[in-house]
Amino acid sequence: MKQTFTGSGDYVVSEGLMNAVNISMALEKPLLIKGEPGTGKTMLAQAISKALNKKLIIWNIKSTTKAQDGLYVYDVVQRLYDSQFGTDGVDDIKKYVKMGKLGEAFLSDEQVILLIDEIDKADLEFPNDLLWELDKMEFYIPETVQTVRAKERPAVIITSNAEKELPDAFLRRCIFHYIEFPSRELMEEIVRVHFDRLDEKLLSQVMENIRVDKIGVGVHAQLRYC
Numbered sequence: 001m002k003q004t005f006t007g008s009g010d011y012v013v014s015e016g017l018m019n020a021v022n023i024s025m026a027l028e029k030p031l032l033i034k035g036e037p038g039t040g041k042t043m044l045a046q047a048i049s050k051a052l053n054k055k056l057i058i059w060n061i062k063s064t065t066k067a068q069d070g071l072y073v074y075d076v077v078q079r080l081y082d083s084q085f086g087t088d089g090v091d092d093i094k095k096y097v098k099m100g101k102l103g104e105a106f107l108s109d110e111q112v113i114l115l116i117d118e119i120d121k122a123d124l125e126f127p128n129d130l131l132w133e134l135d136k137m138e139f140y141i142p143e144t145v146q147t148v149r150a151k152e153r154p155a156v157i158i159t160s161n162a163e164k165e166l167p168d169a170f171l172r173r174c175i176f177h178y179i180e181f182p183s184r185e186l187m188e189e190i191v192r193v194h195f196d197r198l199d200e201k202l203l204s205q206v207m208e209n210i211r212v213d214k215i216g217v218g219v220h221a222q223l224r225y226c
Contacts (some may be wrong), residue, residue, distance in 0.1 A: 003052045011040070011047035020177035021048060027175065030116075030134055030156035032166075035179035041159040044179075045115035048157065055112045057154070059101035061121045067129035070102035070116075071139045072148075093143050102133060106150040114154040120163045127170035135173060 005021045007013040013021075021044075024031035033041045049056035059070050075096045083090045099107060105114040119127060133139045137150035158174065160166065 008047040008051040024175040030174045032158045032174035032176045034160045039179045045157040049113045057105050058115045061118050065122045070100040072103050073098045074143050105154040111152040112154045114156045116158045120160040
C-alpha cells in the first residue's frame with residue numbers, strides 16, 4: 001500500500017498541494033513546484049521526507065550546474081595523479097567514478113525523496129538534458145560500460161522560482177502545482193503550528209502585520225527562523 005502525504009507537524013499543506021504531491025507519487029512523475037521565493041517550496045520536500053519517514057537527497061542547482069553533475073563525475077585528474085605516483089588500483093576505473101545526487105538516489109536500496117532545488121537557475125538546456133533519466137530512471141556510464149538503474153524509483157520534487165521558462169517537453173512530464181500565498185485562515189493555522197501558545201490578541205496583530213499581497217515574503221520561511 002502506497003503512503004500518502006497529509007502534511008507534517010510543522011508544515012501546513014493546502015488541499016490542492018496535498019493532492020498534487022499524492023498524485024505525483026501515485027503516477028510516479030516528478031512534481032514541479034513553482035511560487036515566489038519563501039513560499040515553502042524547499043520545505044515541502046523536507047516535510048514529505050519527515051512525514052513519510054524517507055531519506056531526503058537535495059540537489060541544489062546553480063547557474064553553472066550541468067545535468068551530468070547530478071549523474072556521476074569521472075575524476076580523471078585523480079586517476080592521472082595516482083598513476084604518476086604508482087598508486088595501486090589505478091586500472092580500476094570504477095574507483096574514480098563518483099555518483100552525483102541523482103545517481104545516489106538511484107542506488108538507494110529504499111525509496112528516497114529527491115529534491116532538485118531551483119531548477120530555473122541552470123541554463124535552458126538543463127531540464128531537457130534530464131528527460132531520459134527522470135523518465136526511465138537510468139543512465140549510462142561509458143567509462144565503465146555500466147548502466148545505473150534506480151533500485152527504487154525516487155519521489156522527485158522540483159522547485160522553480162519562475163526566473164525563466166522551462167521547456168514544454170519537460171513540463172509535459174511533470175505534475176505541476178503553483179503555491180499561492182495563503183489565505184488568512186490558512187495563515188493563522190501556519191502561525192499556530194509554529195507558535196501553539198500564541199495569545200489571540202497577539203495572533204490578530206501578527207495577521208495585520210503579515211501582508212499576503214505577494215510581497216515576496218513566504219510565511220513558512222518567515223516563521224521557520226522565529
